[in-house]
Structures are given as structure tokens and as C-alpha cells.
Amino acid sequence: QSALTQPASVSGSPGQSITISCTGTSSDVGGYNYVSWYQQHPGKVPKLMIYDVSNRPSGVSNRFSGSKSGNTASLTISGLQAEDEADYYCSSYTSSSTWVFGGGTRLTVL
Amino acid sequence: EVQLVESGGGLVQPGGSLRLSCVVSGFTFSNYWMSWVRQAPGKGLEWLANIKQDGSEKYYVDSVKGRFTISRDNAKNSMYLQMNSLRAEDTAVYYCARDYGGNDYWGQGTRVTVSS
Numbered sequence: 001q002s003a004l005t006q007p008a009s010v011s012g013s014p015g016q017s018i019t020i021s022c023t024g025t026s027s028d029v030g031g032y033n034y035v036s037w038y039q040q041h042p043g044k045v046p047k048l049m050i051y052d053v054s055n056r057p058s059g060v061s062n063r064f065s066g067s068k069s070g071n072t073a074s075l076t077i078s079g080l081q082a083e084d085e086a087d088y089y090c091s092s093y094t095s096s097s098t099w100v101f102g103g104g105t106r107l108t109v110l
Numbered sequence: 111e112v113q114l115v116e117s118g119g120g121l122v123q124p125g126g127s128l129r130l131s132c133v134v135s136g137f138t139f140s141n142y143w144m145s146w147v148r149q150a151p152g153k154g155l156e157w158l159a160n161i162k163q164d165g166s167e168k169y170y171v172d173s174v175k176g177r178f179t180i181s182r183d184n185a186k187n188s189m190y191l192q193m194n195s196l197r198a199e200d201t202a203v204y205y206c207a208r209d210y211g212g213n214d215y216w217g218q219g220t221r222v223t224v225s226s
Contacts (some may be wrong), residue, residue, distance in 0.1 A: 001171055001172050003154070025122065026223075034212075035133040036211070036212030038155070038212075038213075040155075045216045045217070045218060045219065046147075046155060046205075046213070046216055048211070048212050048214050050212075050220070051211035051214070052211055052212075055167060055211065057211070057214060065221065087154075089155050091155075091212060091213075096169070097169050098157065098160075098169045098170070098171060099145070099157040099160070099168075100143060100157060100171075101147075101154060101156060101157055102153045102154070103154050104154040104155070
């Protein structure tokens with residue numbers, strides 16, 4: 001039940017696109033299409049941004065998209081905006097019928 | 111409006127116990143798996159446990175297995191986390207969350223501090 005691997009930080013300028021990776025194993029990310037992404041602003045509750053690899057909940061901007069290749073999932077944010085600055089976490093279902101989060105990525109909008 | 115409200119956190123000594131509660135409203139509680147997730151100060155999210163709609167299946171992360179017990183009472187729209195043998199490293203904000211395509215609704219969290 002090791003945490004999924006995410007870069008500690010990424011940055012981008014307004015209007016640019018960034019991608020955050022989330023690497024696991026064939027027992028979690030690679031084995032199931034149950035990868036979710038969460039946005040968390042400082043002091044706030046996590047918010048679901050992407051579920052089942054690439055689906056957006058109602059109300060989430062279409063600037064957010066998800067994908068997966070092998071054991072690595074990715075979150076892409078296009079048209080970067082100041083309010084996108086936050087921590088982002090991936091999560092995956094595992095072969096133990098549990099869930100595991102990534103370590104989190106701090107997104108800085110320059 | 112969907113609401114999840116946690117309670118029961120506080121300061122407890124190492125080795126002590128606490129029981130967290132999560133009361134929900136705005137949706138049919140008995141139709142959903144539910145989870146507990148925690149976040150230590152300045153750290154990331156950690157999934158702890160979840161429970162099936164009827165309570166017949168429960169799963170735990172290894173770090174709390176044997177110490178924490180998840181349960182629910184559908185008649186009371188409530189979920190619980192019994193935490194025993196608490197350690198300093200259990201200090202965190204504890205969130206309850208609904209399981210639907212990931213965790214789509216979260217409570218505001220309840221803070222647990224384990225310290226002597």
C-alpha cells in the first residue's frame with residue numbers, strides 16, 4: 001500500500017497548460033480505471049476534479065482533463081488560471097480492495 | 111443539499127481511544143459506500159478505510175488495521191470510526207467522504223491530536 005508517486009511541485013504561467021503525473025503499479029493505477037484527482041486549496045476540503053481516469057463531475061471546468069497510460073495517470077490543466085494554484089492529489093483503487101493517494105503536487109501559477 | 115458533518119475529535123493521550131462520527135444529510139446514505147480519509151499537519155491525504163452500503167464489507171489501510179474500526183448505522187445516517195491504541199502519528203484532520211466515482215462529497219473534518 002505504498003503511496004502513488006507525484007512530482008512535489010509544478011508551475012506554469014497563466015494561459016499555459018501543465019500536466020501532473022501519478023505513477024503507481026499494475027496493482028493499482030495500471031490495473032483499474034479507477035483513478036481520481038482532487039484539488040485542495042490551503043485550509044480547505046479536497047474537491048473531486050476527475051474520476052474514473054477521465055470523467056469530470058458536474059460543475060468542474062473542462063480545462064481539467066485526465067488520462068492514463070500503463071501505470072501512470074495524468075492530470076492536465078489547460079488555460080491555467082490564478083485560482084488553479086492549489087495542491088493536487090491522485091488516488092487509485094488497488095488490488096487489495098483499498099484506495100491509495102499520491103503524495104500530492106503543489107501547483108504554482110507564476 | 112448534501113452535507114457531511116464529522117465530530118468526536120480532540121486531544122487524547124498516546125494509547126488512548128476516540129470515536130469519530132459522521133452524520134450525513136441530503137442523500138440516501140444507505141445507497142453509498144463511505145470512507146474515512148485523514149491529513150496530518152502539513153502532509154498529504156491518506157485513505158484509511160471504507161464500508162459497504164450494508165456494512166458487510168470493510169477495508170482498511172495497513173497502518174490502522176487492528177486499531178481502527180469503521181462502522182455505520184443507516185437508520186441514523188451515520189458512520190463511525192473507533193480509534194484505539196492511538197499514536198502521535200495519528201494526529202491529523204479526519205474527513206468522512208462519500209464514495210461515488212472517487213470521493214465526491216467530503217465533510218469539513220474533525221481534528222485529532224495525540225499527545226501527552
